Amino acid sequence: MSNEAVLQAESAIATHHEAHGEHHDHHHQETFISKYVFSMDHKMIAKQFLITGMVWAVIGGLMSVLFRLQLGYPDTSFPWLEDLLGKFWAEKGHITAQGYYALVTTHGTVLVFFVLTAGLSGTFANFLIPLQVGARDMASPFMNMLSYWFFFAASIVMVSSIFVETGPFSGGWTAYPPLSALGDASPGSKTGMDLWLVAMALFVVSSLLGGLNYIATVLNMRTKGMSMTRLPLTIWALFFTAVLGVLSFPVLLSGFILLIFDRNFGTSFYLSDIFLTTTNTALPNEGGSAILFQHLFWFLGHPEVYIILLPAMGMVSEILSVNSRKPIFGYMAMIGSLFAIAILAFLVWAHHMFVTGLNPFLGSIFVLLTLLIAVPSAIKVFNWLTTLWRGNIRFTPAMMFAIGFVSLFISGGLTGIWLGNSALDIHLHDTYFVIAHFHIVMGVASMFGMFAGVYHWYPKMYGRYLNTSLGYIHFWITMIGAYLIFWPMHYEGLAGMPRRYYDYSIWESFKNFGELNRFISTVAMIVFAAQILFIANFFYSIWKGRKVTTLNPYGSNTLEWTTPINPGHGNWVGEIPEVHRWPYDYGKDGKEYTSQTTPVGADESHH
């Protein structure tokens, strides 16, 4: 449906609605199916992405608790594990090696793609883009619906892979061949890998459908007066995210297609000179390059990191500004640094491959470009700090998570300077240092961005507030817990401790971290429990939360707060408001806030 068509439909509804003088029945023609299941309303699709993402986050988080149980308590037997999960996963009360690797792999895949890509940008791009640019819906609501249902299909296939006889894929989320190509090299690379590839292919389709829609909407459907430089930073960030996804996901898919050919049709794209001990045979494949897959994978894989991080950055910028009651510092520099990050994201992929035997000269180029990313990142951090400086800060739970995001982004970003420098990466590559680095900067930080977004826009989503006290408890446990879990892992990395080890007891060099691993596992369980508290809060508040009574509860400038408390499909009743200024006039000329819809006064100062 085009913007115009929705507009007309909406004005018809508006007329009808005026005639009845009632507020709640905008959608009397809608059925349960068209409203809640195959919905084409961007707000409903956003909620679908969010709730599916939350289900995945619980599954993925639970998996991490299970494999942390093995790492923390390798000698303890938990008979209930076998009762609960069966012999394949937990024999005699111990997680099996096969089960452990399946858990690690699925945890990674699910969290990176299903939670922090679909759950994060799927939710907030859908929810915020039309509301903040002033559009009635996405450019193509139908494609938008398909985007969710492809994601849903991908989810079903991924879940089903957990139940096949040989187990889900267990070769790490990066799925490097030959391990991922040869069923005889690992049981997880049999049916589980086929399902993994199908799920990921569906996921790529979902991501492209969504991404194209987001780009089209931001470019074409902004309301009158909403020039690109009047867009809130959330929209800029979501826009660059979509561009990154559209340009890089197809490359990943091409890599997967070659892998499917190698697995099933006897080609040798990635395979060469292989003798398998399990079957005692030499394979016929010659001339392929296992490294080719890594190039194709990381050509998405690295932009993917920013696909995860940019939406969080955008939302954090917005939330910090609103709750400091002060404009974001350096709006243009923020856009510029987002742009720089988006460009550089495509030029640094081989820094994941410094120890593959990469040409050293090529490696040096990637060192240079990788460390260059630290510059726009530094700009962003200092601009956030300056935004807080001399503000008037309200600690809403969203604001707390936004501040937490900045703290984590600093901590995790700085260790990127270690790993991006190839000479140091030789030593630290594939150790717990890397685990600590990317969990803090990409995993937890983006999770914090997501939490900030949920707490901030929940009133707009459901017309009710989340419980604030639970929000504070959730924040402090998660914040303290995240540092307690990941900070000590740097030390394990500096001891050379490799990642993806099921058991360290036979290693003289790495076995003296038993106590620390137990500590980390215990904290991980507590932090996981705190997330259950959040989920309880989320669902309880949908029906029972405190009701929102004012249109603009935060005194915010952006357009989503000019819609009714419970906006119907089409968002605005009557005409879409016109925009006259940028979104960050907080504290200007002594006024606490000035909405984007307020015309610029004759006596207003320039900035």
Add this chain to the structure above:
Amino acid sequence: MTTFLIIAVIVLFFVVVFQIAKVSDYVSVIKGEENARKQNNKINGFLMLAFMILGLIGVWYCNELLFKKTLLAYPAASNHGEKVDEMLWLTIWVTGSVFVATQILLFWFAFKYQESDKRKVFFFPHSNKLEALWTVVPAIVLAVLVIIGLKNWFSFTGEAPDNALQVEVVGKQFGWVFRYEGADKKFGKKYYKLINDVDNPLGLIWNDNAELNLKDDEKSHDDIVLTQTMYIVKDRPVKLIIGSRDVIHDVGLSHFRMKMDAVPGIPTTMWFTPKYTTTEMKKITNNPNFAYEISCDQMCGNGHYSMKGNIEVVTQAEFDKWMASKPAAYVSAHPEKNPKADSTKPASAVIATAVKSVVKN
């Protein structure tokens, strides 16, 4: 029963927290939302400051507890390793000071500028000077780190010195195979389709093979093939030629600060000069069980975590003696062709065990 009880307690705890939180939100409505918000704001502002102070103490305490367990607590065992450690220390100081400064600013600002009725917000949308400052300064600092890093990178990845001892290291699920050049100082040719785990784990070409179109390579007849432990020489550069028989593995040498993938079909190399013998390192680390371990650092299957090899760093004299006791793989596989058939009886016992362990793996 206890499991049940624990679950019950946890559930109860949850319900209690949830109820308290609910009540506190009701109370805030009664007190007036404005008042409640201000009170919450004060508490959280204070907690921000407390978190920063306790956090920094925690960082220090964590270092006290764990630093001695890292590799930085004693010297690196190779020439490259020393450079890596130097770079690590510089990077720690640079990023560490930025970390402390920015975290203090972040939480201090949060505390200092918490909402107050008296404060008037400072409308400060941008400042070109400040933005230029924090573009240029990080760029310069990073340039310095890049220059040092690349200098080291090129020296680590450059050609090994001519006097380097050459060892081939081949990964397989889940163990390591090593090959030395033997008397002729040259590696013979190999082909993966000749691999068999009974007597030729690397597939050395020992005979003409019309079917595979291969010619016997004499140079392979004196190559020595071993598993489990690799011997190298103190103060003599060693060049590893790394390969894999099946999936991607990685030769991880944390004490030497080196690492390189083992990729099937694409040989890679790595070189370094060990600085301490294993015996010396036992004293340095004060650990009688110390061993230079080769850890596989690339996910390679369900036995990944157990893919261990050992390195013994010895003096040249010890090395020569050890080397002399090792027969060529060709000789082990073809005892009838042994040129010194009578004098190697004890050695053939060694061969037998070596072959057995290969089979076992």
